[in-house]
Amino acid sequence: MGSAERKERDRQEMREMILTAAKKLFIQEGFEHVTIRRIADEIEYSPATVYLYFADKDTILCALQEVGFQELYKRQQVLNAIKNPAEKLRACGKIYIDFAMENQELYDLMFIMRAPMKKFLEPHEWTLGKQSYDVLRETVQQCIEEGYIKAQDPNIGAFSLWALLHGVVSIFIRDRAPMVPKEHQGQIVEKILGFAMEEILDK
Amino acid sequence: MGSAERKERDRQEMREMILTAAKKLFIQEGFEHVTIRRIADEIEYSPATVYLYFADKDTILCALQEVGFQELYKRQQVLNAIKNPAEKLRACGKIYIDFAMENQELYDLMFIMRAPMKKFLEPHEWTLGKQSYDVLRETVQQCIEEGYIKAQDPNIGAFSLWALLHGVVSIFIRDRAPMVPKEHQGQIVEKILGFAMEEILDK
DNA sequence: TTATTTACTGAACACAGTTTAGTAAAATTA
DNA sequence: TAATTTTACTAAACTGTGTTCAGTAAATAA
Known part of the structure; x- marks a missing residue:
């Protein structure tokens, strides 16, 4: 049997x-x-x-989305080795933008495409996404606790940083910045991450 | 005749x-x-x-996109009445996020959707978009000249601000933040704009 | 009045996602 | 082993896309 x-x-x-x-x-x-x-x-x-x-095509796309979140989360594991919260936050940002620029199609599916989100709207498990997001939020939290960031609310802080990075990479991925040639995109993404770090961190 | x-x-x-x-x-x-x-x-x-x-459906979407850019540009005209660059920059951001949240489908077409961009990739006229972007860039430029911003490069500054705002609104429009209920979205978008202004402006 | 150009459409094509009825093989039962 | 049922699969079709093309009737020009 x-x-x-x-x-x-x-x-x-x-x-x-x-x-x-x-x-x-x-x-x-x-x-x-x-x-x-x-x-x-x-x-x-x-x-x-x-x-x-x-069941249908969207379900396949959802499953593929999960694969993407697994890969991102896997990359985030190296953060465990970094003790200094400021360094850790910067590395967290770097991992995110590298993942996005190196896997544009997958990033698109995970964070931009409309198709696979119908399924998720309800209570459903956005668990994988949350897992990755929590890494960022906890790092910001740590920065606040140890006095590297003056901001008070870790939620707004984490969300803002995510929004900034998502903004940059998604503008490039969806070709909304024709004034920036492809070969300069990576450089600009990094520059903006550095810029944000200077502004956010107090030292 | x-x-x-x-x-x-x-x-x-x-x-x-x-x-x-x-x-x-x-x-x-x-x-x-x-x-x-x-x-x-x-x-x-x-x-x-x-x-x-x-010629085809994409051409119709392109034309509709232009309508959207016209509307955004029209809203930006009230900025001419604001002389203080810092106030002007904040108002510029406010106009952008209001436009996005009030016209989500149109914003999506202009800044997120893939469909109508094939046409634009070449040398083509992204003129309307550039027009609106220049308003932001010139405002940032003004802020730098009059000492409201310590940043050196107006291009990176303008692009970063755009990325941040686009990031927030596009995360909401494409339903990537299930932890934020719809009724709080507007509030958060505004909070992040305020947050960015505090960080960027020197006084 | 006749000829020609214009504006429009019905019907079709290719290609999507998806469903359904049927088939042949495998597993189960007797 | 023989009969029966369940399983795994597919050909063909259905609906709904974007798009093309041959044909038609009306407006224009000669």
């Missing part, structure tokens, strides 16, 4: 195949080329089969 | 009818319900007719 377990294992394998194919298409060809039919081609099954493993 | 002029006038009227219909759908029903067929219904012509006045 161990066949039920094998079934479940096979099912998970299939789900991962689909996600892997979707991610590959997503990164290599961009969002607009991620179609159920292309995913089906990639895994060598029919389009209808995809629907036996995922 | 004045018929050629009337023809041109009729043509412009038709273009405006289409844009008006598109804008109405856009604002009342949201982007996903703006289809060529719905626009055609609205103006009581066939879908094919729309293509006699606009």
Whole structure:
């Protein structure tokens, strides 16, 4: 009677195949080329089969979004080694912008795209996102406690910093700054992070 | 032989009818319900007719984007009455965030959506956007000249402020901050503007 | 009055996401 | 082993996109 377990294992394998194919298409060809039919081609099954493993396209995008949050959270782990809160905050910002600029399609899906958010609106688990956000919020909190930031509310502080960094990278990712050539974008993102750090931190 | 002029006038009227219909759908029903067929219904012509006045859907979205930039620029005109650069900068920010939060669908089209940007990528006229951006840049410039800001480069300064404000409003517009209830969003946007002003301005 | 240009549309095409009816293989039961 | 049921899968279709094209009727020009 161990066949039920094998079934479940096979099912998970299939789900991962689909996600892997979707991610590959997503990164290599961009969002607009991620179609159920292309995913089906990639895994060598029919389009209808995809629907036996995922309710609809948005659900696949949600799952992919979670993969993105896992990767971001993983990068954030190096922060545990940094004790000084000011340094830690700067590193936290750096990790965020590097992740964004190096994985633009994935970042877009996680923080900009409309598609996969319908599912999340309700009580649902934005858990993964919260996990990453908490890293930032706690670092800001630490900066306040140890007197590196004069600001009072860690929530507003963390949110402002997030907004600033998200603002810069999303302007570039969605091509809203034609006055800035692509090859200067990374440099400007870093400069703004440094600028923000000087303004926020007291020493 | 004045018929050629009337023809041109009729043509412009038709273009405006289409844009008006598109804008109405856009604002009342949201982007996903703006289809060529719905626009055609609205103006009581066939879908094919729309293509006699606009090359494709993206071109219509571009035109709508320009309408948005006109509206933003129009709001910015009240800034001319403000002489003190610090006050002016704050008002400039306030106008921006008010416009964004009051016209979320339009703001989305102007600053977030992917669709209408393919056309703009080349040398093309991002003129309207530049016009509005220059208002901000010149205000920052003025603040620097009159010693209200210690920062050296007006470009980085203006861009940072834009990024911060765009970051906040776009996080809300694309529902990426489930921890913030809708009724508090406006309040937070304002708080962050105030926060930024305190940090940036020297007095 | 005739010829030509203009403004418009019905019908189709290609391509999405998604559903459904059916099939062949595997698993279960007898 | 033989019969039955369940499972895994797919071909084909449905709806709804953006877009094109051949044809038509009215307005204009000759």
